[in-house]
Amino acid sequence: MPDTQALVNDFLNQLKKRKIEGSQATAKQTAELLRSVISQTRVPYTNQAGALIDSVKAVGERLIAANPVELAVGNIVRRVLHIIREEDVSLTTAAMAGLNLSAVSDDEDDADRDDRPVLSAAAVAAASRSTLRPPSLQTLLEDVPDSAAVPHTSSSGGDSEGKSKSADKSSRSRKLKHDVIEAVNELIQDINTCHEQIAEQAVEHIHQNEVILTLGSSRTVLEFLCAAKEKKRSFRVFVAEGAPRYQGHLLAKELVARGLQTTLITDSAVFAMISRVNMVIVGAHAVMANGGVIAPVGLNMVALAAQKHAVPFVVLAGSHKLCPLYPHNPEVLLNELRSPSELLDFGEFSDCMDFGSGNGAPLLHVVNPTFDYVPPKLVSLFITDTGGHNPSYMYRLIADYYSADDLVVQRRPTSGN
């Protein structure tokens, strides 16, 4: 599979060079890449899910290492792994259900599910989620007897069942891959539509004559505000420009083009203006499991000002931004320093950057971080594509999307095959 390898390398390069902007684009491209990886993976007859997981992990590990700060990559890798596991479980249960006569279920889940009608993979996944099954999938996979390959009706249709044992195996493997790819397609679809789903909720949060403040630019925020505007709500928006990238200018331009009353302010004026603001609505870079937010730089200041003036601080985040990790020292470890040229013109200050003077250390340092960490206590509300949530609930929401086995995306050396 040289073409996959080329794709992966290409994407890795882009990640390393920070060529991909925004977590949504990154998430989408990651999902597409993993889809092609899965489709190219040749699955063995036994333990197909394990093989898929291994190949996804192998790629995922490299992707995450390429840009550890872009948490969306890791999120998507984990989600794909989770999808593989879910699909596998659903197929297994379907097979079990098809068996039905041999009640060889050594797993109590399977016994539970024996009497249920066989549903789509998603339904099974939901069911497994609802029962909070301990995620010991590996053992489950190994315990499943291969003899469970008995002709069964396919839930999603399309696959015709084979007559012989081998034909059945191949069809099952094809079916697993097929299902996984279907599910990844759904994931990509979700990522594409998360803006609309979040924006749908806008009217519930923005009322007439509201004054809203935002910093920098976020497509989610733009869609959110425009959705409220389309519903004939009239409100004003203060946009802080968001140095050093000044994306706020872009957002202001977009908002103005759609007929919203917009005032562009400097970042320094945020504190002055926030006393007249009803709500702060911002986008996020990533949402951590504790409810903390990795956000564009400057938002911690805005959040503190909002808290001082008791202004609700609302964070919009698509589900691909939910990260299952708990942050440790996120200001430093999950941050990235950008080029000083955004702050200082090198030509202007080149004489100050003389390393030779004094003790060899330069007198002038320039710090230009990319992200801010907003602790959960400063966030009033998260609006995701599944609705509004408290910061304290994020850990649970995240548990729906990820399997606990995948929190560390590293191939275990023992389980390699």
Added chain:
Amino acid sequence: MDARRVTRAVPRVRQVGFFTPNAPPEQPGPVRSQSGPPNSNSPPLSGSPASNSLSPVMIPPPRHLSDNLGARTGAVPVPGRANAGDHATVGSYNPADSVLGLESPPPTRIGDGESSEETESSLGWYRRNNPAKFASSFPGGGFDLSPVKQPEIVSGVEAKNQPPEKNEVQKGQASSSKPSKAKTTKAERRALQESQRAAKAASKAEANKSGGGAASSKTVKQPSQKKDAPPVASSVATSERIGVDRPAEKERKKDVPPPRMQFDDESRVGKAKRRSVLNQTEARNSIELFRHLPPHKNGTQLPYLESKFFELHDKHPAVYKVGLQYLTGDLSGGNARCIAMLQAFQEAIRDYSTPPEKTLIRDLTSKIGGFVSFLIECRPLSMSMGNAIRFLKSRIAKLPPILSESEAKAALCSDIDRFINEKIVLADKVIVRHAATKIRDGDVLLTYGSSCVVEMILLYAHELGKQFRVVVVDSRPMLEGKKLLRRLVAKGLSCTYTHLNAISYIMHEVTRVLLGASSILSNGTVYSRVGTASVAMVAYAYRVPVLICCEAYKFHERVQLDSICFNELGDPDAIAKVPGRVDVNYLDNLSDKQKENLKLLNLKYDATPSDYISMIVTDYGMIPPTSVPVIVREYRKEYLLI
């Protein structure tokens, strides 16, 4: 009559701290004639047992009036004591003072300044013992004229008796008080009217203050005036009416700062427009929230104003130059603006000559008023400049009329010099020494924007050999930090430069935040460059102490809770363009309809709540923000009377 109580209470306190040793013997001549009634008040006070016991209410005199402060142990400003945390260092005022004494403004200079001040200051103190509030309330400088009335009258009588040619000679010599006075009868009448009004006001005030004694003095004075100037009777009556219109209770209300011009008040804006020199451009889609503020006047008015140079005869070139510098933004920074303004006024005063038929005091005051309104048109005044103008006007008002024009001008010029020197230059030195004690080895000091005091502190601490690092935080659109950064790096300080949004990132490593201020309001709010509030807030959240470094002349008795009621609008177009970043050009070509919806707001200042401030370093020591009103209250009168 509670006014009386107040006026008595204040002098008593003052008297204890300053007056007892030498005041009564060396009252200067001219004042003595007038000192009768107040003296009737003060001697019992100075003789009272309170004179030597340091009551807790005692407010020690401002230190600069007596620079040999080392001798006085109680020299720490009272507010400083209230601050438990900084008690020790506040108390160590004397060491700092001695350092000051060793340093550049040599003790001899201070010494002779003091000796030359001796009479002046005691005179000042004396006046304060008089109902100073009354005096300050008469714009014509009414009250202080009264002592001088006698010589004036004498000269008037002489003028009448003497032949006209001798009159001319006298005028040439300028030996008597005002040159214009002896020239024509009209001028003479005016002068008399002036003095009578003053006397009237004075007697009125004294009558209010101490009934019987003053009444007698009034009866003594009145007839002599009437006898001298019968033709002015009608004008006396009018002046008396004016005097009556101001009851003593209202004098205290004068302390309340007058309401500022609100630019959404159409009638007043219309009036202002008619008077204005500049082209009043209608503000392009102004922001509703800030209608009450004057719209920004940008440098495009410069050619227009330059072309009008020869039409504006009444504006002195120096003032004109400063105004243009304000307009274009070449001159910024509270101290720099204030000093430039004062020096321009000084120059204008030097070139000033009283027009015929006018008195110096009134004409110069109105002249300065004209300058000020011109400067306001160029850029709204900062509160510190307002304080400086108030000082200057009160100095003009208090000029003893016996002074000749040249003497008066010299006195004013030296007053201005003294203000600049003591209130700004020396104050900065004191602040620098105070703040330097708060810098330890290994500190990481954060500063925002560019404050000249903070810069001096950093350089001084560096000179002392302290090892520390500086974080310069900057923000658009001024980017003042760049210039500061350049100067600091050139001096060899280790600096880190970042922008305001990264403040949360950088605050982890910071141990002190040093900020300047444009003004400190009496509720402890710090009115400063926009963004200061954010810096202070983040520092507070990260438990980093915030030190505000500000000269006491910038303290103001106004109060403010947010940054919207009063502020200054900058050039909105500066927001849309990011110099040096070609990639940020999103707002370059918008359609007209889009421009209608887009508003650009460029605020210049913001108000930092006092909760965020750990300490204010000022020339009276290091104080908590709660002590600001004390400083304002106790030292305001002092600088009016330097």
